[in-house]
Amino acid sequence: MATNDEIDSRLKQLAIAAKNHPHKTVERQKAVTKLYMEIEKYKIINCPKNRNFSYQIYQEICAEAKQDLMLRICRELHNYRPEKEVSQWVNFLMIKCFQEATPKVIGVKDRKRLYCENMDLFFDKLKKQAEHDLYRIESALIEMIKADPGDAFKSEASKKYPHVNFQLLLVKRVVEEASWQQISEELGVSVSNLSSFYRRSLEKFTPRFREYL
Template sequence: MPSKDEIDDRLKQLAIAAKNHQPQTVERQKAVTTLVMEIQKYKIVKFPKNFSFTWEIYQEICTEAYQDLMFRICREIKNYRPEKEVSQWVNFLIIKCFQEATPRVIGRSDFKRSYYKDIDAFFDGQTNQQEDESDLLAKALIEIIEEDPGDVFKSEVSKKHPQVNFQLLLVKREIEEVSWEQISAELGVGISTLSSFYRRCFEKFTPRFREYL
């Protein structure tokens, strides 16, 4: 197992390489994919501690936040600052992802969100530009989910529950922000079954999502 310094150096080299490629090119996609795979391999993500929820809900929040983190790394790699370790950058982002995922998971639109608005102080002042670009990318992903070219998401159907397909869950979870409890009641399928199917599909189609980043 490499030392922490070796891991930091490896991730920094990958992040810089990905950052230096032009956006929406095959080279950047490949570089970012390699970076994400190495981040997963070395398990550098540290989730915020929160004892306000049951263990099951906390795990679901972590799962949602982790999925969001993978997208955020892809679309915000241009904002990585080489003077920071990749682990610092990633674990700063996971805090934001955790905070944003929490109200979606617990199904409360009035849940108080605490966003880290001082990202400009942390990354030399690019907040508004980052948020504007992220919004544009989010809209592009929403269009892909809703239009589903070739019905690739819709064709991914649960074997035991044919009324459940990945596109349906994507719309409800990522666009309409419906809680698992509501989806479960509507479809008549258990939460654990739905979330497990969703996670498997999400992992399967992550490379396809990256094509549009």
């Protein structure tokens, strides 16, 4: 396994090589792509910590920011200084991408509504109930999700990815407690698309869930 110094040395070589190619050339684009692939390979990208958002909203913002990161690396490569570690520079750019991605994912007008209605906060509220009530409520919710009377949740399917439906995501997230990344890898759909569909579905079915609070 490569050490941090070896990883940094490798990435610096690639960054400098890409920087030396003229702007807007095929060679530069190929070099930047190679650099980005190595950055992903070594998993040096860190999404900025932010506790103002629920887990799924935070994941969606991170996914959106990561999608923009390669473009920003390409656009700002001339600013890279070899005396700095590539990981420091990349994560500085990631902070900018995160800041820009946030309003794309959560509009100012929607922020309050989304905070009140997302499932993570819904279950946080359950955890504050008395212990015996918590078990009863959680059991009832899980049974409702599994039974899905009238196939209401199952019928709520993604138009873009028909194999993804709301019941499937509820089971994965609430019953199996799978992470968005695990679900993404299993279903072959990005975290951003999954969490967006999940959030919209939660908003639609909030009244049904509230019956169990």
